[in-house]
Amino acid sequence: MGNNRGRKAGGGSKDFGAGLKYSSRIENMNGFEEGVEFLPANNAKKVEKRGPRRWVVLVAMLLGFLLLSLVAGLLVWHFHFSNVRVQKVFNGHLRITNENFLDAYENSNSTEFKSLAIQVKEALKQLYSEVPVLGPYYKRSGITAFSEGSVIAYYWSEFSIPPHLAEEVERAMAVERVAILPPRARALKSFELTSVVAFPTDPRMLQRPRDKSCSFALHAHDGEVTRFTTPGFPNSPYPAHARCQWVLRGDANSVLSLTFRSFDVAPCDEQGSDLVTVYDTLSPMEPHAVVRLCGTYPPSYNLTFLSSQNVFLVTLITNTDRRHPGFEATFFQLPKMSSCGGSLSDAQGTFSSPYYPGHYPPNIDCTWNIKVPNNRNVKVLFKLFYLVEPNIPLGTCPKDYVEINGVRYCGERSQFVVSSNSSKITVHFHSDHSYTDTGFLAEYLSYDSNDPCPGMFMCNTGRCIRRNLRCDGWADCPDFSDESHCQCNTTHQFVCKNKFCKPLFWVCDNVNDCGDGSDEEGCSCPADTFKCSNGKCLPQSQQCDGKDNCGDGSDEASCGSAKIVSCTKYTYRCQNGLCLSKRNPECDGKRDCSDGSDEKDCDCGLRSFTKQARVVGGTDADEGEWPWQVSLHALGQGHLCGASLISPNWLVSAAHCFMDDRNFKYSDPTKWTAFLGLLDQSKRSSSGVQEHKLKRIITHPSFNDFTFDYDIALLELEKPAEYSTVVRPICLPDTTHVFPAGKAIWVTGWGHTQEGGTGALILQKGEIRVINQTTCEGLMPQQITPRMMCVGFLTGGVDSCQGDSGGPLSSVETDGRIFQAGVVSWGEGCAQRNKPGVYTRLPVLRDWIKDQTGV
Numbered sequence: 001m002g003n004n005r006g007r008k009a010g011g012g013s014k015d016f017g018a019g020l021k022y023s024s025r026i027e028n029m030n031g032f033e034e035g036v037e038f039l040p041a042n043n044a045k046k047v048e049k050r051g052p053r054r055w056v057v058l059v060a061m062l063l064g065f066l067l068l069s070l071v072a073g074l075l076v077w078h079f080h081f082s083n084v085r086v087q088k089v090f091n092g093h094l095r096i097t098n099e100n101f102l103d104a105y106e107n108s109n110s111t112e113f114k115s116l117a118i119q120v121k122e123a124l125k126q127l128y129s130e131v132p133v134l135g136p137y138y139k140r141s142g143i144t145a146f147s148e149g150s151v152i153a154y155y156w157s158e159f160s161i162p163p164h165l166a167e168e169v170e171r172a173m174a175v176e177r178v179a180i181l182p183p184r185a186r187a188l189k190s191f192e193l194t195s196v197v198a199f200p201t202d203p204r205m206l207q208r209p210r211d212k213s214c215s216f217a218l219h220a221h222d223g224e225v226t227r228f229t230t231p232g233f234p235n236s237p238y239p240a241h242a243r244c245q246w247v248l249r250g251d252a253n254s255v256l257s258l259t260f261r262s263f264d265v266a267p268c269d270e271q272g273s274d275l276v277t278v279y280d281t282l283s284p285m286e287p288h289a290v291v292r293l294c295g296t297y298p299p300s301y302n303l304t305f306l307s308s309q310n311v312f313l314v315t316l317i318t319n320t321d322r323r324h325p326g327f328e329a330t331f332f333q334l335p336k337m338s339s340c341g342g343s344l345s346d347a348q349g350t351f352s353s354p355y356y357p358g359h360y361p362p363n364i365d366c367t368w369n370i371k372v373p374n375n376r377n378v379k380v381l382f383k384l385f386y387l388v389e390p391n392i393p394l395g396t397c398p399k400d401y402v403e404i405n406g407v408r409y410c411g412e413r414s415q416f417v418v419s420s421n422s423s424k425i426t427v428h429f430h431s432d433h434s435y436t437d438t439g440f441l442a443e444y445l446s447y448d449s450n451d452p453c454p455g456m457f458m459c460n461t462g463r464c465i466r467r468n469l470r471c472d473g474w475a476d477c478p479d480f481s482d483e484s485h486c487q488c489n490t491t492h493q494f495v496c497k498n499k500f501c502k503p504l505f506w507v508c509d510n511v512n513d514c515g516d517g518s519d520e521e522g523c524s525c526p527a528d529t530f531k532c533s534n535g536k537c538l539p540q541s542q543q544c545d546g547k548d549n550c551g552d553g554s555d556e557a558s559c560g561s562a563k564i565v566s567c568t569k570y571t572y573r574c575q576n577g578l579c580l581s582k583r584n585p586e587c588d589g590k591r592d593c594s595d596g597s598d599e600k601d602c603d604c605g606l607r608s609f610t611k612q613a614r615v616v617g618g619t620d621a622d623e624g625e626w627p628w629q630v631s632l633h634a635l636g637q638g639h640l641c642g643a644s645l646i647s648p649n650w651l652v653s654a655a656h657c658f659m660d661d662r663n664f665k666y667s668d669p670t671k672w673t674a675f676l677g678l679l680d681q682s683k684r685s686s687s688g689v690q691e692h693k694l695k696r697i698i699t700h701p702s703f704n705d706f707t708f709d710y711d712i713a714l715l716e717l718e719k720p721a722e723y724s725t726v727v728r729p730i731c732l733p734d735t736t737h738v739f740p741a742g743k744a745i746w747v748t749g750w751g752h753t754q755e756g757g758t759g760a761l762i763l764q765k766g767e768i769r770v771i772n773q774t775t776c777e778g779l780m781p782q783q784i785t786p787r788m789m790c791v792g793f794l795t796g797g798v799d800s801c802q803g804d805s806g807g808p809l810s811s812v813e814t815d816g817r818i819f820q821a822g823v824v825s826w827g828e829g830c831a832q833r834n835k836p837g838v839y840t841r842l843p844v845l846r847d848w849i850k851d852q853t854g855v
Contacts, residue, residue, distance in 0.1 A: 084162070084163065085137075085160040085161060085162060086160070086161050086162070086163050086166055087158065087159075087160055087161075088158070088159050088161055088166065088169065088170075088200060089156055089157070089158050089159075089200075089201045090156065090157050090158075090159070090173050090198035090199060090200055090201060091154075091155075091156050091198060091199060091201045091283040091284050091285050092154075092155055092156075092157065092173070092196065092197050092198025092199065092283060092285065093152055093153065093154045093155070093195070093197070093198075093281055093282075093283050093285070094120070094124075094152070094153050094155070094193050094194070094195055094196040094197070095149065095150065095151070095152050095153075095193065095194045095195045096116075096120070096150060096151040096152075096153060096191070096192065096193055097150055097192045097193070097194055098150070098190070098191070098192045099116070099150055099151040100150060100151070101146065101147070101148045101149070101150065101151050101252070105146035105147075105151065106146070106217070106219070106249065108144075108145070113143075113146065116143075116146065116151070116153075117143035117153075119181065119191055120141075120143050120153045120155065120193075121140075121141045121142075121143065121155075122181060123179050123181040123191055123193055124141045124155065124157060124179075124196075125138065125141070126179065126181060127177060127179040127193070127196060128157070131172055133165060133168050133169055133172050134159070134169060134172055134173070137159045137160050137161045137162075137165075137169070138157070138158075138159055139158045139159060139160055140157070140158050141155055141156065141157040141158070142155060142156050143155050144156065144282065144283060145247060145282040145283070147249065147282055147309070147310065147311045148252040148309075148310060149252075149309065152282075154281060154282040154283035155198075155283070156198075156201065156283070157173075157198060170199075170200055173197070173198045173199065173200075174197060174198070174199060175197070176194075176195050176196065176197045177196040177197070178192075178193065178194050178196070179192075179193040179196060180192050180193070181193075198285070199285050199286055199287055200286070201284065214231065214239065214242050214243065214244035214245070214316075215244070215245050215247075216228065216244075216245070216246045216247070217246075217247040217249070218246065218247070218248050218249070218331075219248075219249045219250070220248070220249065220250045220251075220254075220256060220331060220332050220333040221251075221333070222251070222333065224332065225330050225331070225332045226330065226331055226332065227328065227329070227330050228246055228328075228329055228330075228331075229326065229327065229328045229329070230244070230316060230325070230326025230327055231244070231326075232325075232326070233262075233325050233326045233327065233328055234262070234325045234326075234328070235325075236325075237322075237323040237324055237325060237326065238265070238316065238318060238324065238325070238326035239318060240318055240320065240321045241318055241319065241321075242316070242317075242318045243315070243316075243317055243318075244315065244316040244318075245284075245313060245314065245315045245316070246313070246314040246315075247282055247311075247313060248311065248312040248313070248314065248331055249310060249311055250310040250311070250333035251310065251333060252310060253310070253335070253336050254310045254333040254334060254335060254336055255306055255307045255308065255309065255310060255333065255334050255335075255336050255337075255361060256306070256307040256310065256311070256312050256331050256332070256333055256334075257304060257305075257306055257331060257332055257333075257334055257355075257358075258278065258304070258305045258306075258307070258312055258314070258329060258330075258331040259303060259304040259305075259329060259330050259331070260293070260297070260303040260327050260328070260329045261299065261327075261328045261329060261330060262299060262325075262327060262328040263276075263293060263296065263297040263301075263303060263327045264296045264297075264324050264325050264326065264327070265293075265294055265295065265296070265316075265318075265324050265326060265327065266294065266295075266318075266320045266322040266324055267294065267295045267296070268294040268295045273294045273295075273319065273320065274294060274316070274317065274318045274319060274320055274322070274324070275292060275293070275294050275316070275317045275319075276292070276293045276294065276314065276315070276316050276327065277289050277291070277292050277293075277314070277315050277317075278290045278291050278293075278305055278312060278313070278314050279312070279313040279314075279315070280307055280308055280309070280311075280312065280361075280362045280363065280433060281311065281313060282311050282313050283313065284313060284315055287433055287434055288362070288433045288434060289434055289435065290305050290307075290312075290359075290362055290434070290435060290436055291305060291359075291435060291436070296324075296608070296609050297609065298609035298622035298623050298624050298625060299622075299623050299624075300620075300622040300623045300679075301609075301622060302357070302358065302359070302438060304358045304359060305358075305359050305436065306334075306354075306355050306358065306359060306360065306361035306436070307361060307362075308361045308362050308363040308364065308433075309336075310333070310336075312331070314329070337354060337364075340354055340364055340365065340366035340367075340429075341366035341367040341368045341369075341429070342368060342369075343368075343369045343370075343371070344368055344369070344370045344371070344444065345370075345371050345372075346372075347372055347373060347376070347446045348372075348443070348444060348445045348446060349443070349444055350441070350442065350443045350444075351368055351427075351442055351444070352439060352440060352441045352442065353366070353429055353438075353439025353440050354366065354439070355439075356438065356439045356440070356441055357384075357438050357439075357441075358438065359436045359437060359438055359439070360431055360436050360437070360438075360439040361431065361436065362431055362432065362433050362434060362435075362436055363431060363432065363433050364429075364430075364431045365428070365429070365430050365431075366428070366429040367426065367427070367428045367429075368426070368427045368428075369424070369426055370424065370425045370426070370427065370444050371423055371424050372423050372444075372446035373423065373446060374423050375423075375448075376423055376446035376447060376448060376449075377419065377420060377421060377422060377423060377446065377447055377448075377449045377452070378419075378420050378422075378423055378424065378425045378444060378445070378446055378447075379417055379418065379419035379420065379425075379444070379445055379447060379452075379462050380404065380417065380418050380419075380425060380427060380442050380443070380444045380445075381415065381416075381417050381442065381443045381444075381445065381463075382402075382409075382413065382415060382416055382417075382418075382440055382441075382442045383415055383441050383442065383443060384415075384438075384440060384441045385402075385409070385412070385413040385414075385415075385416070385440045386412050386437045386438045386439060386440065387400045387401060387402065387409075387410045387411060387412075387437050387439065387440070388410075388411055388412050388437050389410075389434070389435045389437070390435060392410070392411075394411065396410075397409065397410035397411075399432045399434065399435075400430065400431045400432060400435075400436070400437070401429075401430055402427060402428070402429050402430075402440065403427075403428040403429075403430070404418045404425065404426070404427050404428075405418065405420070405425075414478070415463070416461060416463070416478060417459075417461050417462035417463045418462065419452075419462040421449070423446070425444070427442070452464070453465075455467070457469070457470050457482060459476075459477030459478065459479060459481045459482060460477065460479050460481040461477060461478050461479050461481070463477060463478065465477065465482060469482060470482050470483075470486075471483060471486035471487070471488075471501055472501075473493060473500070473501050473502045473503050480500075483500050483501065484499070484500075485499070486499065486500070486501050488501035489501070492504060494506065494507050494514075494519055496513075496514030496515070496516060496518045496519060497514065497516050497518040498514060498515060498516045498518070500514055500515065502514055502519055505775060505778050505779075506519055507519045507520075507523070508520060508522075508523035525537035525538075528540050530542065530543040530555055532549075532550030532555060536550055538550065538555060542555060543555045544581055545565075547568055547570065562580050562581065562582035562585060562590075562592040563580070563581045563582075564578050564579065564580065564581075565579055565580065565581045566579065567579035569735070569736070570736055571736060572584075572585050572586065572592075572598065572734055572736045573736075574592075574593035574594070574595055574597045574598060575593070575595055575597035575600075576593070576594065576595045576597070578593065578594065580592055580593065580598075583738055584733075584734075584736075584737050584738060584813065585598045586598050586599075586602075586731075586733075586734050586737070587599060587602035587604070587605070587731055587813075587817055588813065588815065588817070589815050589817075602731070602817075603729075604646075604728070604729045604730060604731040604732075604817075605729075605730050605731035605813075605817040605818040605819055606728065606816070606817060606818070607624060607625060607626070607627055607728060607818070608624050608627070608725035608726070608728070609622065609623075609624050609625060609725075619764045619765055619766055620762045620763070620764065620765075621679065621748060621762065621763040621764065621765040622679075623679050623726060624677075624725050624726040625765070626746075626748045626763065626765065626808075626810065627645075627677065627724075627725070627726050627727055627728035628644045628645040628646075628728060628729055628730035628808065628810075628820075629642065629644065629678075629748050629749075629763060629807065629808065630642060630643035630644060630645055630651055630653075630674050630675065630676055630678075631643075631674070631675040631678050631681065631750060632653065632657065632672055632673075632674055632675075632715075632806065633672065633673045633674075633675065634664070634666065634671055634672060635671045635672070635673075637664075638681075639681055639750050639759060640657065641653060641654065641657035641805045641806040641807075642748070642749045642750070642751075642804055642805065642806045642807025642808070642824065643674065643715060643806050643807070643808075644730050644807065644808035644820055644823075645676060645721060645727065645728070645729045645730065646729050646730060646732055646820075646849075646853070646855050647729055647853065647855045648717075648720035648721050648722075648723070648729075649716055649717050649720050649721075649853075650714060650715065650716055650717070650853045650855055651674060651714070651715040651716075651717070652712065652713070652714060652715075652732075652806075652808070652820070652823060652842075652849070653712075653713045653714075653715055653805075653806030653823065654711050654712065654713060654805045654806035654823050654824060654825055654840065655699040655700055655703040655710070655711050655712055655713040656703075656705065656708060656711055656805065656825070656826075657713065657805055657806050658697050658699055658713055659705055667697060667699075669693075669694035669695060669696050669697050669715070670693070670694070672693075672694045672697075672715075673691060673692070673693060673694075674691075674692045674693075674694060674715070674717065675689060675690070675691055675692075676689070676690040676691075676692060676721055676727045677689045677690055677724065677726035677727040678763070679726075679762060679763050680761055680762055680763075681750055681759075681760075681761045681762075682761050688724060688725075688726045688727075689726075690721060690722065690727060692717045692718065692719065692721065693717070693718040693719075694715050694716065694717065694718065695716040695717060695718045696715075696716045697713060697714075697715055697716075698713060698714040698715075698716075698852055699712075699713045700712050700713070700845070700848065707783070707785070708788075708825055708826045708838075709785045709787055709788070710787055710840075710845070711787075711823065711825040711826070711840045712823055712840050712845055712848075712849075713806070714849065714852050714853055716853075730808060730810065730818055730819070730820045731813075731817060731818060731819045731820065732819070732820060732842065732846060732849065732855065733819045733820065733821065733842055733843045733846060734843065734846060735843050735844065735846045735847060736843070737819065737843045737846075738843075739770050739789070739811055739821045739843075740770065741770050741771060741772040741773070742769055742770060743769065743770045743811065744767055744768075744769055744812075745767070745768055745769065745770060745791055745809050745810065745811045745821055745822075746765055746766065746767055746768075746809070746810045746811075746812075747765070747766050747768055747791070747804065747807065747808075747809055747810075747824065747837070748763060748764065748765045748766075748804075748807055748808065748810065749763070749764060749804030749807040749824065750763060750764065750804070751764070751804030751805075751807075768791050768792045768793060768836075768837070769791065769792070769793065770789065770790075770791050770821075771789075771790040771791060771792065771836050773789070773790070775790070776788075776789070776790030776836070776838075779835070779836070780835075780838070783838075784838070786841070786844060787840060787841050787844055787845065788825065788838050788839065788840065788841060789821075789822055789838070789839050789840075789841045790836045790837070790838055790839075791809060791821075791822065791836060791837055791839055792836030792837045793836070804824045805824050805825070805826075806823060806824060807823070807824045808820045808822075808823065808824075809821040809822040809823070809824070809839055809842075820842050821839070821841075821842055822839030822840050822841055822842050823839060823840040823842065824837070824839060825837075825838050825839050825840045826838050
């Protein structure tokens with residue numbers, strides 16, 4: 001094509017020369033120009049012979065060149081870029097309705113498998129040929145497995161697609177289709193396929209699509225639990241940059257229960273971390289992924305998953321060189337549920353999602369028809385509710401949901417009530433093909449419509465609360481209906497603009513308690529000033545100057561830079577004597593001191609397990625979640641107090657635990673045993689638990705057994721503790737370390753789970769918050785000293801209690817490192833309103849700890 005265009009252009013220039021009837025020789029060019037310039041204007045015949053002016057010819061040539069270039073470009077694009085293709089692989093499954101499953105189909109090398117696979121591939125080829133957007137681009141298919149039902153085939157299909165058609169092809173592949181392959185001979189039956197559907201394959205699975213070195217097939221049997229692990233587990237790490245898969249099967253009419261007993265792979269990140277995925281099919285179809293896992297989980301985390309049929313596919317994609325042991329898993333088969341839901345006709349009762357508190361299976365629908373006596377109404381209280389799926393916007397329930405009275409509920413929800421204005425109610429639960437969660441636990445109740453909450457107040461949501469909680473300033477109803485239309489007690493309460501009543505001491509505390517901000521109006525400081533946590537206003541220049549200008553240290557609590565400043569009691573002092581303006585610089589992963597002393601001795605405050613379990617049905621801690629927690633047992637009395645491990649030889653506890661009485665000498669170290677790495681008090685002899693005797697007990701010399709001031713003690717072990725995944729020390733804060741008001745802190749212990757109750761067997765955990773010191777002093781006047789801090793909720797509900805004494809307050813700081821903020825000390829009752837727990841403040845006693853222990 002290029003040569004033809006060149007010849008045509010050359011011919012055009014010859015015509016131009018000939019039309020003027022001038023010689024084309026170079027020496028006559030000047031004569032040509034002079035002759036044109038001086039021809040007489042009235043010589044019409046000669047003017048016509050001149051032809052077009054030279055600039056017109058040049059423009060024509062330029063336009064012709066541009067036109068030819070455009071044509072050439074279009075031709076190049078057509079013959080080059082129109083041939084560009086995107087290679088796409090789709091994973092799918094289909095059902096062969098007129099075939100029965102044979103055991104031989106489980107073996108991909110059997111003659112029966114190969115014969116059926118050929119027929120399926122031929123059927124797919126025919127089906128794709130009839131779809132215009134698929135047929136021209138189809139290349140090949142492969143059959144990876146068969147399973148029961150009549151026969152389900154799992155396959156991959158490869159296409160070579162023009163880029164602009166990629167999305168259209170994906171949509172076409174996701175449409176369920178039916179195909180019938182006619183028999184090749186009259187004596188043979190036709191080949192009938194239904195539910196033919198496929199989805200794009202995860203690109204990471206294509207890197208080694210046919211690598212069989214890390215591919216395994218397992219079959220469950222009745223009454224047996226089958227174990228499998230990543231290669232090398234637990235003594236060596238799983239392979240790097242590998243693609244592994246485990247095909248799990250059960251008998252027909254069964255489902256599989258899969259549990260990860262131990263799970264430790266590379267941490268989750270955005271740079272292509274190692275990933276374990278469980279599919280509810282034998283093909284890695286993303287819409288059928290039950291769960292994706294990465295990182296590390298404690299052994300007590302609920303990692304049990306149910307299939308909807310008798311197969312599971314587990315894949316491991318490793319993209320890193322990090323050395324992790326991988327996972328250990330077990331699976332067994334269960335009879336498939338014949339029905340889900342049912343009729344409930346008692347006056348009250350409970351029901352839950354299938355297999356609760358384990359994960360419910362995918363692809364199920366359950367309906368409960370509830371009917372109570374005719375003269376009563378019915379309501380459903382959801383006590384626990386977890387139907388969470390990744391990337392689902394709040395307020396929408398397109399996948400897993402509970403539906404009542406035409407309203408769908410999903411996500412993670414606190415307790416809520418749904419009522420009916422009759423004696424009947426229908427609850428429908430739906431689970432789609434993908435991710436599953438632990439589901440729900442519900443209770444249904446009958447009630448008198450004239451008195452739905454006998455002796456109690458009923459929220460607009462149907463929830464019943466005690467009458468004395470009405471108009472007390474606390475929202476006990478999810479919709480705040482217990483605090484609406486109230487007459488405020490102006491002696492003790494502030495009247496918000498929205499008519500809510502709030503305690504007076506909440507006014508101007510930097511928290512929008514009313515919800516409309518009216519309790520904080522008129523409390524702000526002038527421009528160019530700083531407002532302290534106690535409400536005091538200071539010039540901006542006094543913030544972060546190393547001095548406690550506020551009186552509560554809040555002006556020095558949020559200084560992020562690490563400038564060298566004059567040393568005060570509020571500045572961090574490096575070992576070389578220089579002081580920093582930065583808040584809490586120790587062990588934050590950044591070297592701020594020139595001598596690096598702020599990052600020394602930082603082998604503390606880290607736990608082996610990075611995943612914390614969701615609290616389901618209580619506040620049980622996970623194994624290894626709080627590896628510095630210690631249980632102190634007094635001779636013949638069992639667990640009495642808690643403590644925290646701060647080094648191999650030393651524990652921190654509360655001084656009041658070691659006060660003698662007439663019947664027992666608690667100050668005698670030989671009367672005590674410390675259990676480290678303990679989770680369950682009934683399993684003190686379990687592997688991993690360390691039992692230690694005490695060598696000596698050091699209580700603070702200023703401890704006051706009446707006021708509980710200086711309530712701290714140091715315990716030396718007879719022999720050093722051995723660090724492990726469940727035994728680790730917590731970090732001690734510097735004397736300048738600040739735990740600001742509002743910060744979330746965890747309290748742990750085996751104490752009473754309610755006031756006047758009994759101790760817990762499983763270590764309990766509760767998240768509470770630091771309360772402003774001024775507010776704390778106002779709640780308990782003349783009782784709070786600088787060595788004490790209030791932590792909890794003014795609403796009550798979460799608190800330490802009897803038996804938790806001496807245990808740590810664990811504060812999660814930078815990079816997940818945990819510092820001990822305080823020691824459980826005292827309180828008025830447990831979890832009462834306006835009576836938060838009081839804890840010994842660790843930073844102010846840090847120097848004493850170092851003097852006694854060297855830590």
